[in-house]
Amino acid sequence: MLAAERVRVFWQPGCTSCLRTKEFLTKSGVDYESINVHGNPAGMEELRKLGARSVPVVARGDQFVFAQALGDVIKFLDLKVQVQERLGPDELVKKLELVLPAACRYIRQIPAEWLDKPFRNRNRPIRVLCHHVFRIVEGFLESMHDGRELTYERIMQEAPALRSGEDIARFGESVLARLQAWWKTYPDRSCSRVMDTYFGKHPLHVVLERTAWHPAQHTRQLMLILDTLNIEPDRRLSA
Numbered sequence: 001m002l003a004a005e006r007v008r009v010f011w012q013p014g015c016t017s018c019l020r021t022k023e024f025l026t027k028s029g030v031d032y033e034s035i036n037v038h039g040n041p042a043g044m045e046e047l048r049k050l051g052a053r054s055v056p057v058v059a060r061g062d063q064f065v066f067a068q069a070l071g072d073v074i075k076f077l078d079l080k081v082q083v084q085e086r087l088g089p090d091e092l093v094k095k096l097e098l099v100l101p102a103a104c105r106y107i108r109q110i111p112a113e114w115l116d117k118p119f120r121n122r123n124r125p126i127r128v129l130c131h132h133v134f135r136i137v138e139g140f141l142e143s144m145h146d147g148r149e150l151t152y153e154r155i156m157q158e159a160p161a162l163r164s165g166e167d168i169a170r171f172g173e174s175v176l177a178r179l180q181a182w183w184k185t186y187p188d189r190s191c192s193r194v195m196d197t198y199f200g201k202h203p204l205h206v207v208l209e210r211t212a213w214h215p216a217q218h219t220r221q222l223m224l225i226l227d228t229l230n231i232e233p234d235r236r237l238s239a
Contacts, residue, residue, distance in 0.1 A: 007031065007077065009067075010047045010057040012038040014122030014129070016217030018056040021067040025058075028081050032058075038122070054152045054198065066199035068210055089191045089205055092212040093183045096137065098237070099216045100176040103133045104169040105234040106222040115165060119225055126225060127168070131159050133218045134172040140211045141178055144186075149196040150207065 009025065009032050011018030025032055037043040037055060050059055056067040058076060065076040070083045087095065107130045115127040132155075139155040142148075162168050191204035199210075216237075223233045 005061055006033055008033045008035055008059045010035045010037055010043065010052070010055045010059065012036060012055055012122070013120065014124060014221070015055055016214060016221070017068050020217070021056040021058065021070070021073065024070055024073070028079055030077065030079070068197075068199040069202060069206055071206075072200060086205065086209045087212075089189060089208055090183075092208050093179065095212045095216065096179060097176065099212070099219050100134065100137070100172055100179075102235065102237050103130075103215065103219045103222060104172045106219065106226055107133075107165045107169045107172070109226055109231055109234060110165055110222070111229070112164065114225075114229065115163075119221070119228075127163070128158055129218060129221065130165065130168045131162055131171070132156070133215045133222070134168075134175040135159070136214050136218075137179055137211055138175045140207065141175075141182055143195070143197075144182060150198065152198040 007025070007030055009018075009022055011022065011034065013036070022032075022034065035043045035046065037047055047053075047055070047057060050057065050062065050064045052064055052066070054066070057064050058067045058073050059065075060077070063076075065072045067073050073079070074081060074083065086092075110126060110130070115130070116125050118124055119126055119129065135157060136155050139157070140150060142154065143150040159171070162171055188204070191208055193204050194201050195204050195207045197207055219237060223236060226233045
């Protein structure tokens with residue numbers, strides 16, 4: 001295969017979708033070039049030239065696909081594999097009803113003096129990560145309400161006013177209540193309508209799966225933070 005045709009994966013530390021993408025490609029036997037864009041101006045410029053602004057991205061030549069939905073990656077690379085069957089919409093909401101309260105518990109356990117510190121190789125304070133867990137879901141709900149595209153900027157929006165772990169946890173509890181209220185009255189239980197997102201047009205079911213999976217992975221990061229601090233997570237998530 002020519003160098004220009006080699007598969008490239010653009011990623012950054014702390015990005016759960018990036019890790020998932022690389023693990024999937026490795027498991028599928030795909031040889032790829034790994035390009036970490038964090039603190040890498042050349043890698044970031046290469047990503048920008050493709051026309052992408054966020055990661056993970058899988059590229060070959062001058063073509064690329066956002067990798068948030070593995071089905072898109074499979075189609076782009078013409079892989080002869082199948083992704084695991086996704087949970088039904090109601091099961092995905094139930095998953096969030098487990099994940100979000102767990103995140104609230106873990107955030108309350110993180111010592112205040114650690115909230116402004118980054119974790120490992122990602123230049124992002126733990127406080128911002130904590131808020132992001134819930135902002136993913138809040139951004140989804142906002143797009144469901146106003147009909148606008150679920151943009152990367154929307155889910156990455158920060159909340160500087162939320163300073164303490166307790167403030168962030170209470171915010172998370174309010175997001176969960178809004179999610180439950182939305183799902184209680186939402187008429188399309190199959191979630192078949194198509195939704196515009198920063199990673200393409202997808203059935204709502206696919207976007208809801210992403211909205212459940214993404215916070216779950218970050219919640220596992222919160223458990224890892226507590227483990228690193230020798231603090232036992234309150235009712236550790238096991239699945």
